[in-house]
Amino acid sequence: xxxxxxxxxxxxxxxxxxxxxxxxxxxxxxxxxxxxxxxxxxxxxxxxxxxxxxxxxx
Numbered sequence: 219x220x221x222x223x224x225x226x227x228x229x230x231x232x233x234x235x236x237x238x239x240x241x242x243x244x245x246x247x248x249x250x251x252x253x254x255x256x257x258x259x260x261x262x263x264x265x266x267x268x269x270x271x272x273x274x275x276x
Contacts, residue, residue: 240273 246262248254254262 240269243269243273245269 245266248262
C-alpha cells in the first residue's frame with residue numbers, strides 16, 4: 219500500500235517535462251521488398267503524416 223501514494227504523486231512537487239515526440243519519433247521508410255497489407259500501409263501513412271506535421275518544420 220505504501221508505493222501507491224508515491225506513484226500517484228508522480229511529478230507533483232517539481233512538475234513533469236512534456237516528452238518531445240520528435241526526440242523518439244521518426245518517419246517510417248518501406249523497402250520495395252516489403253509486403254504490406256492495406257491496413258499497415260494506412261497506419262504507416264498516418265504515422266508519417268503526423269511526424270511531418272509535428273517534427274519536419276523544426
